[in-house]
Each structure stands twice: as C-alpha cells, then as structure tokens.
Amino acid sequence: MNFWKKLKKPILILAPMEGVTDTVFRQIVVSVGKPDVFFTEFVPVDALFSKGQEKILASLKFTKKERPVVAQIWGTDPEKFCLAAQMLSKLKFDGIDINMGCPDKNAVKSGACAALLKNFKLAQEIITATIKGSKGLPVSVKTRIGYKEINTENWVTALLQTPVSALTLHLRTVFEMSKVPAHWDELKSVLKIRENLKSKALIIGNGDIKTIQEAKDKCKEYKIDGAMIGRGIFENVWLFNESIDVSKITPKHKIKLLQKHLQLFKKTYGGSRHFELMKKFVKCYVSGFDGASEKRIQLMQTKTLDRLIETAGELNGRI
Numbered sequence: 001m002n003f004w005k006k007l008k009k010p011i012l013i014l015a016p017m018e019g020v021t022d023t024v025f026r027q028i029v030v031s032v033g034k035p036d037v038f039f040t041e042f043v044p045v046d047a048l049f050s051k052g053q054e055k056i057l058a059s060l061k062f063t064k065k066e067r068p069v070v071a072q073i074w075g076t077d078p079e080k081f082c083l084a085a086q087m088l089s090k091l092k093f094d095g096i097d098i099n100m101g102c103p104d105k106n107a108v109k110s111g112a113c114a115a116l117l118k119n120f121k122l123a124q125e126i127i128t129a130t131i132k133g134s135k136g137l138p139v140s141v142k143t144r145i146g147y148k149e150i151n152t153e154n155w156v157t158a159l160l161q162t163p164v165s166a167l168t169l170h171l172r173t174v175f176e177m178s179k180v181p182a183h184w185d186e187l188k189s190v191l192k193i194r195e196n197l198k199s200k201a202l203i204i205g206n207g208d209i210k211t212i213q214e215a216k217d218k219c220k221e222y223k224i225d226g227a228m229i230g231r232g233i234f235e236n237v238w239l240f241n242e243s244i245d246v247s248k249i250t251p252k253h254k255i256k257l258l259q260k261h262l263q264l265f266k267k268t269y270g271g272s273r274h275f276e277l278m279k280k281f282v283k284c285y286v287s288g289f290d291g292a293s294e295k296r297i298q299l300m301q302t303k304t305l306d307r308l309i310e311t312a313g314e315l316n317g318r319i
C-alpha cells in the first residue's frame with residue numbers, strides 16, 4: 001500500500017501549488033514530462049464536510065495517468081483529519097499529505113498550516129488521527145524549518161517521533177516566506193535526527209530548485225531521498241523531461257500546449273472554476289521567443305475563457 005517505498009531514488013516531485021497543480025495542469029505536465037509523484041492543491045478538511053463540499057471535491061479530481069497522486073489537506077481538528085483521511089482513502093488517492101507550512105494569514109490565524117510549527121502537540125495529534133483514518137494509505141507532512149527562527153532540531157524531532165512515511169522540508173522559516181535562499185544545510189541535522197530516532201520517513205528537500213540536474217545534485221550532496229520543485233515549473237513546463245532541451249521548443253509548439261491546457265480546463269470545469277486562474281499560465285508558454293511579450297499582452301487582455309482560447313488559436317495561426 002505504501003507507494004513511496006516502490007519509487008526509485010532520487011524521487012522527483014512536483015510541489016503542491018494552490019491555483020496551479022489541479023488535475024488539468026497535472027495532465028498537461030504528464031503529457032510533456034512526468035514527475036515521480038504529484039500532489040493536489042491543499043484542501044481544507046473543514047470544507048470537506050461543509051456546504052461547499054462540491055467545489056472542494058472538484059479540486060480533488062484526478063485521472064489514472066497522474067498516479068501516484070497525493071492529496072494534501074490542512075486544518076486544526078484531528079477528528080476532521082481522521083474523517084478526511086477515510087474519505088481520501090475511498091477516493092483512492094495514493095497517499096495523504098498534511099500541510100504544516102503554508103504562511104497564509106487566515107490559515108495561520110486559525111491555528112492551521114504554518115501555525116502548527118508553534119504547536120507540536122496538536123501537530124502530532126493531527127498526524128496520528130490522519131494515520132488512523134487513512135486505512136493504510138501512507139501519510140506524509142510538508143512543512144518548513146521553523147516559525148520565526150530556524151528550529152529544525154526540535155520540530156523535526158517532534159514530527160519524526162510519529163510514523164510519517166515522508167517528510168518534505170521547504171527549507172525556510174515561516175517568517176522568511178520565500179524571500180531568502182533556502183537553507184539546504186539544515187538537512188544535515190535532519191538526517192541525524194532520523195537516524196537517532198530510527199525513523200523510516202523519506203526526507204524530501206524543497207526550495208529554489210529550477211532543474212532536474214540541480215534536484216539530483218542536491219539529493220546526492222545532502223544524501224536525501226528526493227527533491228520537490230515548485231516555481232521552477234513556471235519557467236519550464238517540460239522540466240521533468242530530461243531529454244527535452246526547452247530552448248529548442250518552437251513558439252508554435254509552446255502556444256499549442258497553452259491551447260491544449262485551455263481546452264482541457266474548459267472541458268474539465270465548464271464555468272465552475274474562474275478562468276482568470278488560467279492567465280497565470282500564459283507566461284509559462286508564451287515566453288523565450290521574439291514577440292512573446294506582445295502576444296502575452298493580447299492574451300492577458302481577454303475577458304472570457306472562450307476569447308482566451310480563440311486568441312491563442314489566432315496567435316498560433318499567425319506564427
């Protein structure tokens with residue numbers, strides 16, 4: 001049942017990103033270069049059992065080709081984590097990840113996500129409850145290395161005292177947001193803690209990686225099990241395909257992939273997901289060639305999804 005154990009190392013993962021790594025984008029990524037593991041966007045456990053359930057369930061959609069896919073959840077109530085884990089197991093996810101790192105003000109105010117770095121006891125209770133509800137699915141945690149100050153030693157010890165299957169460390173404090181370079185050297189103490197506690201958790205590093213070569217180098221240098229890449233995918237959607245030199249991809253091919261993404265978005269959601277979300281992808285596809293910025297302006301000025309799709313088609317027809 002534990003898919004993590006079957007993966008070849010180093011494990012290369014596309015980071016969970018809200019408004020980005022939905023089933024549509026994951027399918028696009030599969031079509032050009034698949035990572036070893038996908039994560040969903042983070043989903044509040046409270047909403048899984050509320051009136052807004054339908055919308056949340058839509059953000060948990062996935063297709064077979066995205067496997068292995070891990071559902072990421074967040075919240076404060078261990079009981080709800082247990083129920084959410086039961087639901088995710090029924091939805092046939094490959095794993096469940098708990099977000100303990102997002103610095104979003106409202107989430108933190110409620111005591112969830114990054115606030116758990118200040119509440120070790122609740123963090124452990126949440127992990128235990130999730131494992132209880134998970135029916136054998138592996139449970140992992142994605143977090144940072146401290147709240148205001150770096151606190152790797154105490155925090156990672158608390159986490160690895162639980163039987164988590166994997167621990168992803170975004171190597172910055174909550175206060176640092178994404179503003180300073182990630183502290184990769186902290187992984188040395190993480191590995192010592194794992195050894196001392198005889199934990200079997202896989203250790204995944206995250207922060208500032210832009211290429212697969214860089215990810216592999218980091219895994220080798222720090223002797224970790226895998227690396228997770230987030231914003232790097234915006235610069236190169238083909239990132240996980242090592243055999244493709246992105247500088248050789250033609251503008252026509254890039255815009256064609258944007259068209260495919262837009263059409264899949266329309267087919268998947270109809271009008272139920274706001275189309276403006278798609279605009280953040282325009283730069284991923286329409287960049288790195290002459291005339292890209294003018295084309296981006298035209299695309300960004302569109303007011304509906306259909307018009308965005310048409311404009312992408314017109315631009316491609318003229319190349």
Ligand SMILES: Cc1cc2nc3c(=O)[nH]c(=O)nc-3n(C[C@H](O)[C@H](O)[C@H](O)COP(=O)(O)O)c2cc1C
Pocket residue numbers: 015016017018019020040041042072099101102142170206207208209228229230231232
């Ligand atoms: C737009 C955006 C959305 C994000 N949403 C999530 C999320 O839902 N869950 C999560 O654990 N991290 C989220 N993150 C953080 C990333 O997963 C990752 O930890 C962070 O970007 C650092 O990695 P990078 O330097 O490779 O981008 C988000 C980051 C960005 C830029």
